[in-house]
Amino acid sequence: MSNTLLQAIAESNQWWAIGPEMILGCAALGLLVLEIFLPKEQHRHIPVVSILAQIAVLVGVVVNFDTVWKGEYLFGGLILLSDVGQIARVFFLLSSLLVSFLALVCLPRTRMPRVEFHHLVLVVTAAMMLLAQSNHFVMFFVALETVTIGFYILVSYFRDSPLSLEAGLKYLVLGALSSAIMLFGIVLLYGAAGKVTLDGVVHTGFEYPVIADFLRQNPDSFLGLAGALLVLGGVAFKIGAFPFQVWIPDVYQGAPTPVTAFLAVSSKGAGFAVLLVLVLEVFAPLEGVLVPVLSFLAAATILCGNLSALTQRNAKRLMGMSGVSHAGYLLLGVVAAFSVPWAADAVWFYLFTYLLASMAVFGVMAYLAGADDADQELDHYDRLARNRPFLGAVLAIGVGSLAGIPPLAGFMGKLLLFIAAFQAHLYWLLAVAVGGVVVSIFYYFGWIKAAFFETWSPAAGGEAPAGRPVPPAPSWAGAATLAALALATVLLGFYQEPLTSWLMK
């Protein structure tokens, strides 16, 4: 009996199923080995190796999109491969590729080591990909902590800058707090679900299906409800939802620009990938409690993000607070997904448009940043459109898409989410979201105005104020990347068909 059980578990260890994560992990180690063995003058090629490895894995995932293990519980129930998991893999790989590109732009300006940065980006991405496919709370917690601890290091990466270190400390304290809250929730769920004996195999309360079964049979269990709410509290921290958004502006400002982009896109994407699985599958029986709670969170997040973004003059803080409001719109989609199943796909569509637009904006920010990475005021964008028309155009497309200006992809993303919310009869929430979009146009337009229209400044004492140096022109690779992002943002606004049909497959 126990022999057949062990055999079944051994057969479920399909290492090729997590090939992309393993290749990323090996590549991460390979980068460090290369640094030891290559002569110093060739170290600048190591980041290129990292980017090539990511492109190879991305191509591999896209080609093998329909894996043979789809829908199977692997590694004794730790991992469940699914379509959503494959979409998440593509999302994280795209995002990490663009983060590596931003790092190529930003890191040479400092004296910081570069190879370790790319190493950490690969490790964190691999952990996120595992996180999106986990089917077991031990796997979930270990993958999540790998991501979080990697981010502690990345946020405080510029260790000669007090601002970066301070941001790292703030992220550390609040991140560890949210992890501890989440862990307590996992423990309560484990205790509540207890042990279940099905078909001669003992299942414990760490596995998602077991917890879902338990909650379906005991929807009034206090331990189960408390555990679910604590776990969701931890996830809310990752996506920066109200009331866990306090860390966002400080950490986004202090972190190096590539890391800010990584936090804004990948970390938020990982949070929503996890949230969709948890809310729609594991905690679905608690719908009666979750829908009001999540609706309130969505409304508060949209209002809080948009209103506090109004007063920001620092570009990174502005991206942070506007990112909070995007998390609010996405939460709206998550709430709608309870009654309208395709809303989950709309959330993924929105995440992809957010990835393209944010990375375009962060790319421009990376080129504009001076020696002090935390000091990126909106005033620095003065005359950008005249000095560097290309960067100005990319910025306008990116910011316009974030704001949801009609022909761009961000508009379609918002439209899909709002239609889903309308079909789910969330009228008051929809009103809050539309109000939030209107408010957001004000601060997004302020940014475009700073770049495109020259501000008239009273010349004090007849002297022109010392202008900032003209930002460097992007290299051809950088220009091609930015142009591709902007082009994809425009094209997705007109033809959503390829992406939506792929997401809804």
Add this chain to the structure above:
Amino acid sequence: MNVGLDHYLIISALLFALGFFGVLLRKNTLVVYMCLELMLIASTLALVAFSRFNGTLDGSVFVFFILTIAAAEVAVGLAIIVALFRKRHTVQLEELNALKH
């Protein structure tokens, strides 16, 4: 007196609350850090108690994962605190407020 599951859970919840309010209220970074560890330990205690009373070993195994993760977190966290202390010569949270708009 019989010590049951509830006693363990109450102790664990008390420890967790102590840690939680310590993180929110204490001003010294190192003390805050100890409170964070206290929260993890509280979860661990509840986990072991549940594991014992449910009769499954998975909970006890998870404890080792938690300990490993906590060790990694401490290693990274103390490094950040030391680097910050070298730059700013303070670990008091109310003095670490350079990041304001």
